Every structure is written in C-alpha cells, then in structure tokens.
Amino acid sequence: MTQTESAAKTGSRTDIREENERRILAAAEQVFAERGFGGATMQLIADKAGLPKANLHYYLSSKEVLYRRVVERIFNIWLEAADSFETSATPERALSRYIARKMQMSRDYRFGSKVWANEVMQGAPIIQDYLEVTLRDWTETRIAVIRRWIDAGLIRPVEPRWLLYMIWATTQHYADFAHQIETLNGGHPLSDAQWQDATETVCGIILRGIGLEPPAPEAAGRDRAEGAP
Amino acid sequence: MTQTESAAKTGSRTDIREENERRILAAAEQVFAERGFGGATMQLIADKAGLPKANLHYYLSSKEVLYRRVVERIFNIWLEAADSFETSATPERALSRYIARKMQMSRDYRFGSKVWANEVMQGAPIIQDYLEVTLRDWTETRIAVIRRWIDAGLIRPVEPRWLLYMIWATTQHYADFAHQIETLNGGHPLSDAQWQDATETVCGIILRGIGLEPPAPEAAGRDRAEGAP
DNA sequence: ATCATTCTTGACTGATTGGTCAACTCTGGT
C-alpha cells in the first residue's frame, strides 16, 4: 500500500529497509521503556510502528534480537556522551560539561534511559558484558583522573566512585522518573527554563560539594543541540 | 470475632493466613522488582514462595490485586522514612538524617525500591493518586521548609525541588542500580564500610553543595538499625 | 467423634503470546 512511498525521496530498497527498521526500533524503544522486556508485546510495538506484526519478524528475527538492538543503540549513545568527560580539562570544565550533557540526554532520550534502567534493574541479562568491559574501563579511567585532581589538591578528597554514581543517578533521574517529576510539576513537563535551572542547580551543588566554584553557565544555549563530536 | 485473645504463637488459622500472605508478598515484591508487572508471572511468584500457584489466588484474588498490595506496602515504608526529614531541626541535621535514612532504606529494601521505580517509569498506572496527593503534599511542605532556610540565609539559594530530586535520585540509585554498582565493585556487594563511606560522601557533597558544613558522622553505628520514630 | 470452616492442590480453560508461513504486491532492471 502507501507504505513504500512513505520512505525518503529515492525509492531504493535499502531505504525502505532502513526506514522500517528505524520505525520499528523507535517504537520498540518506547514500548520496552514503558513495559520492560517481559511486559512488552510484539503486537504493541507493531501497532506503535504502524506495521503489521509479521512485518516486524521480517526485519528483526525475534523479540530478543529486537531488544538487543535497542539496548545496544542506547549504550552507543551513552558512550558518545561519555566522551564529553574530557580527561584533559580542568575539573570545573570536565564535570560541568559532562553533567550538562547528561541532563540534555535525559531530556532527548528519555525512553532509552528507561530501557537501560530496566535492563540493569533486571540484573543486566543482556548487557552484562558491556558493564564488565566497556563501562568498567571507562569508569576506571575517570576514577584515575578524579584521583589525580584530589592528589593535586584541586578538589576535596572524596571517593571518586560515589561522585560518579551521584552524577549518573541525578541526571538519569530526570529521564527515568520524568512522570513523577511532571506530576509534582502540576502535570506539566519541565519548561526550557526549568531544565536549564535544574541543570545549573545540579551542577552547582555537585561542584561546590567537592570544593569547586561552578563556571558561569555556558552561553545558556539550551537548544544548541551539541557541539562537534 | 473471637479476636479478643491476643495473637500468641498458637497455630491459629489467622496465623496461617498471615504467614502465607507474608511469604507471597515477599516473593511477589522480588519478582515484580526483577521483571516488572508485565514480565512477572504468577507461577514464578508461586515457586519463589514455595506454594502452588492456585494457593496464590486463594489468598489474593488477582495479579493486579497482588501488585497493588506490594506497591502500597512500599509506599508506606517510604512514608515512614520520610518522617526522618524533621522540619523543626537545623538544615544540617534534617538533611543528613534524611539522606542517611534513605541510604539505609536502599540497602534494606532494594526490591521495594525497584518496584517503585518500575511503577513510576511505566507512568504510575496504579499509584498516580498517591503521587498527586500524599507525595505532592509531603513535597510541598518540605519545599516550604527549605525555602525558609534560604530566606534565613542558612543555605545557598537553590530551587528546593531540584535539591529534593537530587537526594531521591542519589539514594535510590544504590538500590535500583545495585547490580551495576556491584559489577563495578568487582562483582561483590558493597561492604559495610563502603556503604558508610558512600553515605558520608553523598551527605557531604550535598550539604557542602548548598553551603553547609556536614555534621560529624552520627555515632558511626552502621548496624544500629534506627532510632525511635 | 462429629462437623463446619479454612486451607490445599492438580487439572483444567479461554485468552494471549512469540513466531511461522504461504500467498500476495511492489519495484527496478532488462
């Protein structure tokens, strides 16, 4: 039916495949986020993607494969953001940029964050190897950096682990508990100004908490998506 | 009824009912925490409780009723802990006690915390009224208290909402993401000393972050369950 | 000992699930 012409300008086959996979993955991310792996149904994902259920299995062989694809995509996005923790910058700059970036991610990828939370809460049956290798390596290098800051007397002596967990927890909270936050906000999503204020507050408390003076908010550009890679 | 006599260790019927309901609720809390509502099965809960599945339906009429009971129990536990935010105390004392109590709760009720997180992530289909009434009221009163602290110049001027969310996020993270934390801890659960250090670090960063000097760790008694109400 | 009541449980049911399949349409190349 009209399915084919909904693709981009060029009607190439690979475009159809890419477009449909994109739609399926987007729908799946949302449904997995809201219901967890076990609670999600292929029918629900199909409906949300606007495709018949059999079509899902044509592109993604099984529910588990689909879930794995979703989780891997999220982990890659997380990895990109993790780069904004510049190990060569000053503590103020490295931490404030990282926190701001993670807050922005909670706003832009709230479904992905929830899927990640769900996966970890269930004991990470799918992504345990990511945790043990990639995440652990990333964490260890940042811990080393923070420890060097401490040794240089740049920040107060705190166990770097707890500091990192605090940043993760606080920023991801705005995605995972978005519904609770909205309810306590009178049922309305946070406005642009509220997001910016929350980001500055979180950044300010954490930086001051370890003995730093937070830098002036960076250009205030809230919709300046992100800088170069 | 004949309930006049105080419930002793007699093998009375009500004892059997209470004991079985307790076992079912405990098993259900764990399974709902690990799989979410949709992913949990009555068979799994029955196996974990050591009872035949039909027995579950004898005590609790449906899966949804069972889930509701679990969630309500968790909310009540949360409410008790919320009392440790003493509105009459100094900011240092009110906040440090509240944070310590919430950290302890993350350790003692990790399943409950996960069920709560799951429920909120799914849009709080069951407990929306709790969010809108009880939680909102509690939050508003604490926000008012924090605002008074600010007006009195006791703490730095920060939006109280973001401060509360930060405390919730950070403390609950230790329950909801316990698996990730364990993995990054070499596969071992946090030791008593690590829990205490994490608590003090979280407390220290947040208090210093709003311009307070954290009080000396309270008696360091890590297994001194909790004081009176 | 009798008996009403509570508790136990294997066997069952209708509904829903993930996944399959064969018949079908559409597309670009020739």
Place this chain on the structure above:
DNA sequence: ACCAGAGTTGACCAATCAGTCAAGAATGAT
C-alpha cells in the same frame, strides 16, 4: 512486457499466561 527478488500480510500454531474449580486434607470447636 516480463521477471527475480524485496517487501507485505492475514491466517495460523504451539506454548504460556492468569484465573477457575472441585475434590480432598487439616484444624479448632463442640
């Protein structure tokens, strides 16, 4: 015009699900 291969889809299947039920076991009161 024709065709090979990509994309589409309703109908179907075995497995699993929440929930039911009736027959029986256990218990306290008399």
